[in-house]
Amino acid sequence: MASDPKSKAASPAPLRLHVPEPEVRPGDMPDFSKVEIPKAGSVERPPIDADPESIRKLAFSIIRVLNRKGEAVGPWAGSLTDEELVQGLRHMMTLRAFDARMQMAQRQGKTSFYMQHLGEEAVSCAFRKALEPGDMNFPTYRQAGLLIANGYPMVDMMNQIYSNELDPLHGRQLPVLYSSKEHGFFTVSGNLATQFVQAVGWAMASAISGDTRIAAGWIGDGSTAESDFHSALVFASTYKAPVVLNVVNNQWAISTFQGIARGGAGTFAARGLGFGIPALRVDGNDYLAVHAVGKWAIERARSNLGPTLVEYVTYRTGAHSTSDDPSAYRPKAESDAWPLGDPVIRLKNHLTVRGAWSEERHNQAEAEILDEVISAQKEAEKHGTLHTGGRPSARDIFEGLYEEMPPHLRRQRQQAGV
Amino acid sequence: MASDPKSKAASPAPLRLHVPEPEVRPGDMPDFSKVEIPKAGSVERPPIDADPESIRKLAFSIIRVLNRKGEAVGPWAGSLTDEELVQGLRHMMTLRAFDARMQMAQRQGKTSFYMQHLGEEAVSCAFRKALEPGDMNFPTYRQAGLLIANGYPMVDMMNQIYSNELDPLHGRQLPVLYSSKEHGFFTVSGNLATQFVQAVGWAMASAISGDTRIAAGWIGDGSTAESDFHSALVFASTYKAPVVLNVVNNQWAISTFQGIARGGAGTFAARGLGFGIPALRVDGNDYLAVHAVGKWAIERARSNLGPTLVEYVTYRTGAHSTSDDPSAYRPKAESDAWPLGDPVIRLKNHLTVRGAWSEERHNQAEAEILDEVISAQKEAEKHGTLHTGGRPSARDIFEGLYEEMPPHLRRQRQQAGV
Amino acid sequence: MPRKTMIEAINDAMDVSMKRDERVVVFGEDVGYFGGVFRCTAGLQAKYGRSRCFDTPVSESGIVGTAIGMAAYGLRPCVEIQFADYMYPAYDQLTQEAARLRYRSNGDFTCPIVVRMPTGGGIFGGQTHSQSPEALFTHVSGLKTVVPSNPADAKGLLVAAIEDPDPVIFLEPKRLYNGPFDGHHEKPVIPWSKHELGEVAPDHYTVPLGKAAVRREGSALTILAYGTMVYVALAAAEETGIDAEVIDLRTLLPLDLEAIVESVKKTGRCVVIHEATMTSGFGAELVALVQEHCFYHLEAPIARVAGWDTPYPHAQEWDYFPGPARVGRALAETMEA
Amino acid sequence: MPRKTMIEAINDAMDVSMKRDERVVVFGEDVGYFGGVFRCTAGLQAKYGRSRCFDTPVSESGIVGTAIGMAAYGLRPCVEIQFADYMYPAYDQLTQEAARLRYRSNGDFTCPIVVRMPTGGGIFGGQTHSQSPEALFTHVSGLKTVVPSNPADAKGLLVAAIEDPDPVIFLEPKRLYNGPFDGHHEKPVIPWSKHELGEVAPDHYTVPLGKAAVRREGSALTILAYGTMVYVALAAAEETGIDAEVIDLRTLLPLDLEAIVESVKKTGRCVVIHEATMTSGFGAELVALVQEHCFYHLEAPIARVAGWDTPYPHAQEWDYFPGPARVGRALAETMEA
Numbered sequence A, B: 001m002a003s004d005p006k007s008k009a010a011s012p013a014p015l016r017l018h019v020p021e022p023e024v025r026p027g028d029m030p031d032f033s034k035v036e037i038p039k040a041g042s043v044e045r046p047p048i049d050a051d052p053e054s055i056r057k058l059a060f061s062i063i064r065v066l067n068r069k070g071e072a073v074g075p076w077a078g079s080l081t082d083e084e085l086v087q088g089l090r091h092m093m094t095l096r097a098f099d100a101r102m103q104m105a106q107r108q109g110k111t112s113f114y115m116q117h118l119g120e121e122a123v124s125c126a127f128r129k130a131l132e133p134g135d136m137n138f139p140t141y142r143q144a145g146l147l148i149a150n151g152y153p154m155v156d157m158m159n160q161i162y163s164n165e166l167d168p169l170h171g172r173q174l175p176v177l178y179s180s181k182e183h184g185f186f187t188v189s190g191n192l193a194t195q196f197v198q199a200v201g202w203a204m205a206s207a208i209s210g211d212t213r214i215a216a217g218w219i220g221d222g223s224t225a226e227s228d229f230h231s232a233l234v235f236a237s238t239y240k241a242p243v244v245l246n247v248v249n250n251q252w253a254i255s256t257f258q259g260i261a262r263g264g265a266g267t268f269a270a271r272g273l274g275f276g277i278p279a280l281r282v283d284g285n286d287y288l289a290v291h292a293v294g295k296w297a298i299e300r301a302r303s304n305l306g307p308t309l310v311e312y313v314t315y316r317t318g319a320h321s322t323s324d325d326p327s328a329y330r331p332k333a334e335s336d337a338w339p340l341g342d343p344v345i346r347l348k349n350h351l352t353v354r355g356a357w358s359e360e361r362h363n364q365a366e367a368e369i370l371d372e373v374i375s376a377q378k379e380a381e382k383h384g385t386l387h388t389g390g391r392p393s394a395r396d397i398f399e400g401l402y403e404e405m406p407p408h409l410r411r412q413r414q415q416a417g418v
Numbered sequence C, D: 001m002p003r004k005t006m007i008e009a010i011n012d013a014m015d016v017s018m019k020r021d022e023r024v025v026v027f028g029e030d031v032g033y034f035g036g037v038f039r040c041t042a043g044l045q046a047k048y049g050r051s052r053c054f055d056t057p058v059s060e061s062g063i064v065g066t067a068i069g070m071a072a073y074g075l076r077p078c079v080e081i082q083f084a085d086y087m088y089p090a091y092d093q094l095t096q097e098a099a100r101l102r103y104r105s106n107g108d109f110t111c112p113i114v115v116r117m118p119t120g121g122g123i124f125g126g127q128t129h130s131q132s133p134e135a136l137f138t139h140v141s142g143l144k145t146v147v148p149s150n151p152a153d154a155k156g157l158l159v160a161a162i163e164d165p166d167p168v169i170f171l172e173p174k175r176l177y178n179g180p181f182d183g184h185h186e187k188p189v190i191p192w193s194k195h196e197l198g199e200v201a202p203d204h205y206t207v208p209l210g211k212a213a214v215r216r217e218g219s220a221l222t223i224l225a226y227g228t229m230v231y232v233a234l235a236a237a238e239e240t241g242i243d244a245e246v247i248d249l250r251t252l253l254p255l256d257l258e259a260i261v262e263s264v265k266k267t268g269r270c271v272v273i274h275e276a277t278m279t280s281g282f283g284a285e286l287v288a289l290v291q292e293h294c295f296y297h298l299e300a301p302i303a304r305v306a307g308w309d310t311p312y313p314h315a316q317e318w319d320y321f322p323g324p325a326r327v328g329r330a331l332a333e334t335m336e337a
């Protein structure tokens, strides 16, 4: 040991490792009383060119529009019409019905894997409606609402999930890792977080080209710990890229609660502040709030004011995926205790309060939607499911890797006899 | 393109890419008038267990102790004795003399490469004196003051720089990438930023082991953009690791000014706030301020209060390395215009004001130090320089990669005939 | 002797090591409370406490980077990367740091870490849950790379890896977790409880790194394989009736070249198989070594059977996987050549 | 024809490409105002403006990650990694993203990016300024890998790479930047201005990816080389007097297997050389292919000469570098075998 003239004053107490733990585990009573929920309508709505420093507190609050009575209140209430809201409700209901059917299809062995959105439907459905055609999303596996709300055909999604003969991705990708440039939906990666910095690059390219289109990056709470989250913030901050950086905080990363990724910061939105990026936290189960905050951030980007980080506070009600069983790591009733409620029910109530919706219309819509989903499913299944019926060709293994197939792949394809 | 019922309201202006540029380039007049320099003594000194949120503004100010008159003022003035300060001055003078000689040795072809500390000597020299024996630094290539101030023999440093027969690293490493566990100096990597998260791991290990030793990670302003900076902050924040995270902001990353890495955030210290990590900014050319802030952060770590991020505001007066010529990208006189002055002169003035130092003593010390450096150099050169005299063996290529040499390496060593 | 699955054997190895040596710590994504998505660390947090087995943020570079710092301190971290496909963010720390700490510091700092990761396909995991990146490690000097093929080896090799003074990459063929798998995906898997290599001694033991095992003696031809492909080799030998000697390499680096050369000199023919993509795969290195050391004994070109040079597709998994039919064809061709 | 250094030729390739195609953008650490630490991008920012050539933060994953996003948008980024040794933080983006965008999206998104990086040793750069990681790219399906050995090729290959619809890794042997280097470090380097391959046509031209060049015709033996090692091969042939045919591969993937096979079938002997570490280096793949395709023509085992399986040491650089003496020994042994 190096000799040092000074010696320790008083021998300090031994250090201890701090490992964050959720407050409850299976067997405990779920308790969200420590989660501070600001009243709907209570958070200010600054101008889009506000100095990031002056709106710091938006990163530590929660922007909410729908109150307990189902009314839309406060400066973020927005101006969506009855029609638009009904459409939004239908999108969320469609996504939920779609999820339920595909979840079941997986259990029936029609595909290998599925991931649902239960409880988080508002986030992607509402955000999509705030975008313009031509804008590009860089989603994770949990933003199918971006497709549904943009009118992407469900049957194409199912073809992908089934890896059948009409699968637009020719069987190459895991179910739910869709791609649709036409619908502003970048090809989903199985490697977490990589898309976040790609979104920034796409946005930079739009700025380089003097275009007016903007990008939206998507990431989960857990994945903010990955390196590319940092790269994205660094580049977005430096080049003032026209991008909205969306963090979907659904409280869990598989079995790991958000406290592990978040550490000592109060919120994920706070991360943006370290880069001088305006950061907003929003009630992710409130369709109107998501839409209004999305609009605000998108307008900022399109006005060349640079990036915005948005944290959507929501809850992953379902399992992480069909390979997961959450009862092993969190109380079963936790989702019922979640204080921000259910996005579908909340928008339904709001529309009802507005006089634009009713129990009957809801039931009717539910039935219609189920029909649509089922008929899409039937249509898709005509073209095969993972283990039966039509399937992509073994040639597709070799094709489409390069624009022109190099000689070694041609030799291998020949060997494969396809 | 997806059809969307809504069409753009008014067609927005084309986007443009924002690329930050320094205010001056070669040919321009250097100008630091926009750099806000708080008065010495003006920044508060909170208790070490202060709530990070309550001390936010420390990340946007600069803690300074030495005023223009050379007096130590304010709550961070500290309690270093005359003797300790004279020792500190000598360390900085030694590092500067060492650098000058080695820079020259490189020009003389005695080694391949060198990196100096000119203008930044206070940072590593003062911080080292705030540590206890057993604490571990994870330095970059620009913290040799940690070794000098801890009494590591200069001749061993030179042996490494010369890759001679007594090189402790047996010729394997680039000059200045020293290693000394005994002196709390982790083996320096040529790959930027990797050490920052390793420092957090070392600190976690100390906590896991119930030890009382703490770690200090070091990184340059430019390198904060690397991924491992993020990993370090994430893990340090989550596990409240007993680590001090030091960012040396010397304004430049080779030819790239700090604005490129920092982007829209006002400071590098601000990055810490996004993780709930207390962040302090300090005048890096003020020996007393660096020491006091270092002590504060180290005490926090040792008291199991978790990590602190410290940004040292300084200026890289010299070239990046012997391979670099800064006149190609910044005005030659920029370093003279740097508003925080020279760390050696400032401490010298302070000691003189205290009555503990004088021009003669300074000159005498300078002469003594030069003697010491030259005699170390002579001693080292007896054992060879890169291209002449004693050198490490070709066997050293194969040895020490694994604890036990695997068969394929034994075969290769045999083939090499060594 | 008790029979265990490979998961249980791996769990056992960590348990035994944590009990014997306080310096052994285990962490990674979902490995703490939950016990890992494949359950390999189940029960360890409850037994050894949260500071010796814990969940981490989703950051592979952070997991490996902190493990390196801990190893430099003096601990012996054994960390999990959830799938080998997700090791890439940690590749810098693994190859530039872990692999070189000892060398660059001339032994002043060392890096005794183990990085466990499930590899290989066969579970319909698509291109990001199926990869076999072993060649990306064997090219990096300073690392050791291990691929067990059964519970008995898995425990002994993992204990040896944890006790090794240098960084070890420990690749777990996930298709073998519950039973030996020979590529006949349409047949039910035989569980390890029915296989003698499922016998795992309860106490501490090691299987030394760098020693191959002959899984089938034969005189006609040598098959070099590791992990899942060992069973494919055995199936192909049975199905073609070719008297192949099947060598399970167990450790790729350091490699048991002696065992390989001895076998090929005896048989005069060699087929190298792996699941990873062919080009620049570890099979290329094996071919290069065999032709160098056995040139004058070779009666036919050495054949390689491997994953096609494409990402691992989801739906066409079984057209991609180099199963017994493809391996059998190579055996036959090599015999006829 | 004007003669240029390899640096100037590379600069020229980007200049020509930026002029012809607005979608070409160039960025990386220090590449903007300063023009790159090796000066390869000098003048481009002044000529094309800050939004087409700019400095980036020190973040290789960010450089490649944003480039991928830009390519998905429709631009054609040509980015610089300051040294190949620093590509590791970008390895995830390169291998898991760039390489697979087209495949996984079935052509919905593509990734026409070029990632330039200086490689190889010989400048006393130690273990972190000397690496040759080509095998870490050739193992990854979806990438192309190019290694030019002279200014004329460097320009034509780089233009071709920029115009290629898929991601290309462009490795620049930095020891060749100023002149052909044959490993005789004690002798002064002959500048490109004295070499006919320094002749670089000023206009737009391409050298197609996937085509090798014969640098020396010979009948006794075939040497497969690329980058710096081409000149080492030529020197070794001259110095040993062995009539070697020297093939400069130029592109490692796609590989010009035809040219290789033709030559080896003619000579019956083959030596494979590279500067990267031996084990699992690209040389292993070459050996595997040659023995597969030329088995019955081979009169001696294929020899490999490569960097030792250790990090690149600083002081012992010339004991590490596989120079003409070591290559010459392998030639002689292969002739005698």
Ligand SMILES: Cc1ncc(C[n+]2csc(CCOP(=O)(O)OP(=O)(O)O)c2C)c(N)n1
Binding pocket: A140, A142, A190, A191, A192, A219, A220, A221, A222, A223, A224, A250, A252, A253, A254, A316, A320, C029, C058, C082, C086, C089
């Ligand atoms: C690089 C990488 N590491 C690990 C994984 C495995 N993995 C898949 S999802 C997941 C959790 C992600 O959680 P979060 O980001 O919160 O998203 P959520 O699933 O909650 O939507 C993990 C660890 C992966 N896919 N990629």
Ligand SMILES: Cc1ncc(C[n+]2csc(CCOP(=O)(O)OP(=O)(O)O)c2C)c(N)n1
Binding pocket: B140, B142, B190, B191, B192, B219, B220, B221, B222, B223, B224, B250, B252, B253, B254, B316, B320, D029, D058, D082, D086, D089
């Ligand atoms: C991963 C990696 N990328 C790039 C480099 C090349 N490089 C060496 S030093 C440097 C600049 C670092 O600047 P900064 O962090 O501010 O430290 P300073 O030199 O100013 O002390 C760069 C880009 C490297 N060594 N490692």
Ligand SMILES: [Mg+2]
Binding pocket: A220, A221, A222, A248, A249, A250, A251, A252, A253, A254, A316
């Ligand atoms: Mg989550």
Ligand SMILES: [Mg+2]
Binding pocket: B220, B221, B222, B248, B249, B250, B251, B252, B253, B254, B316
């Ligand atoms: Mg700097």
